Amino acid sequence: MTKNNLEYQVFTPSLYSSKEENNHNSSSITRNESRKLKRIQLKKLQAYEVIEKIENAPWKKIFSLEHTQYLCLTNVCFGGIGGVTTEQLSNIFKSFNGYLGLKLTHGKPYSFIIFNTPYDAFHAREALHEKSCDALNGKIMFIEYVNLNYQNFIKQIKNSDKRDIPGLILMEEFITIEQEKEILQVIYSTKSWIPVQDRMVVFGIKLAEFPFYMNSLLEKLRNLFPSIPKLEQLTIQIYPIGTGIPPHMDSHSSFGPSVIAFSLESSVIMEFKNIKTNKVVNIDLPRRSLMIIKDETRYAWSHAIRARKSDTLENGQIRDRGQRISLTLRTVNPDRICKCSWPELCDRNVNHFGSNIETGES
Ligand SMILES: O=C(O)CCC(=O)C(=O)O
Numbered sequence: 001m002t003k004n005n006l007e008y009q010v011f012t013p014s015l016y017s018s019k020e021e022n023n024h025n026s027s028s029i030t031r032n033e034s035r036k037l038k039r040i041q042l043k044k045l046q047a048y049e050v051i052e053k054i055e056n057a058p059w060k061k062i063f064s065l066e067h068t069q070y071l072c073l074t075n076v077c078f079g080g081i082g083g084v085t086t087e088q089l090s091n092i093f094k095s096f097n098g099y100l101g102l103k104l105t106h107g108k109p110y111s112f113i114i115f116n117t118p119y120d121a122f123h124a125r126e127a128l129h130e131k132s133c134d135a136l137n138g139k140i141m142f143i144e145y146v147n148l149n150y151q152n153f154i155k156q157i158k159n160s161d162k163r164d165i166p167g168l169i170l171m172e173e174f175i176t177i178e179q180e181k182e183i184l185q186v187i188y189s190t191k192s193w194i195p196v197q198d199r200m201v202v203f204g205i206k207l208a209e210f211p212f213y214m215n216s217l218l219e220k221l222r223n224l225f226p227s228i229p230k231l232e233q234l235t236i237q238i239y240p241i242g243t244g245i246p247p248h249m250d251s252h253s254s255f256g257p258s259v260i261a262f263s264l265e266s267s268v269i270m271e272f273k274n275i276k277t278n279k280v281v282n283i284d285l286p287r288r289s290l291m292i293i294k295d296e297t298r299y300a301w302s303h304a305i306r307a308r309k310s311d312t313l314e315n316g317q318i319r320d321r322g323q324r325i326s327l328t329l330r331t332v333n334p335d336r337i338c339k340c341s342w343p344e345l346c347d348r349n350v351n352h353f354g355s356n357i358e359t360g361e362s
Helices: 002-008 019-023 031-055 086-093 120-128 151-158 177-188 212-224 295-300
Strands: 070-074 100-102 110-115 142-146 168-171 194-196 201-208 233-239 245-250 259-264 269-274 280-285 290-293 300-306 310-312 318-320 324-330 355-358
Touching: 002 031, 019 355, 031 142, 070 120, 070 151, 100 168, 100 212, 120 324, 142 151, 142 212, 168 280, 177 259, 177 324, 194 259, 233 280, 259 310, 269 310
Parallel strands: none
Antiparallel strands: 070 110, 070 142, 100 110, 168 290, 194 201, 201 233, 233 324, 245 300, 245 355, 259 290, 259 324, 269 280, 269 300, 310 318
8 A cells, every 4th residue: 555545544543533534435535634634533542542541441441432421521731831721611511501510630631521411412522522622722622421330530520539538529610600690699689697707607597499599500419419318408608808617527417418518709728637537638619619528528527618818729829719608508307317437426426506516626
């Protein structure tokens, strides 16, 4: 075969090429198009080989031919020169039906895009995979379905990057900019604030129905985490700049197994502490993120927001705080029975009055 013949061949090294590309055949494309396709395929293979190395698993096991609701995006880096912002990326994906959010990995050359259904994910992939994207200055995105059997990715999608706190789930960009705007408008027009220490709180009461502005968030939450028991209580808190919440563990016996917190208006570092080992882990709660506290994090770790005007991030950068609003949701435990595996840390046998257990730390 001559060099020229080779160049005319469409380079299709994988089953994972886009439908459009597979429809091309060597007679219907020009030499330039053929070269371009070849370059794209090579770039894609290189990107997947990097993932293989990091994961120590063949990419055909990591990705799936079957449509799943989770997409893995490669060839796009965050931050730095030439990197993209989460805002840019969520703007691209939110134009597709069923977009639920992004899950970024820190320092790894891939991230995840979560959709409501495999069908929704299919539409986004069809439109974007192997295509040059104007909103990313012409960058080509490679997008594959995450194999549901590939637990390392599934865990990363469903759990926080900080897997040393078992049971902590953090999803960035869970709330859209529009949703945040709508919720903040309603919250700021609320009159029933009560000062608690330096914060302003609309207290959690058991609600027959959540306020209308929570509907879309709750629907997303149910779709992604169907095992979370029905939530019944909402607490809204305003944290003016410089304020925080002391270390505490939500009462085991008063509330259900999952505590949900949405962050609005400003990001903040939350400090988690293992009550038995005193290990401390700082977790950045980005604006518009969802946090779920369950399992060990729920029953054996305290959490706190230190009262200060700025936070130091993992990369050493100092980030000024803005006023933050949190929406915390819980299930109320009417019989006050807790069967957790941490009886020594549990208030089930203690005559308690408050809803949260202050841990007495400073
Ligand atoms: O502000 C938050 O995100 C969490 C609030 C909290 O810890 C609580 O209400 O118990």
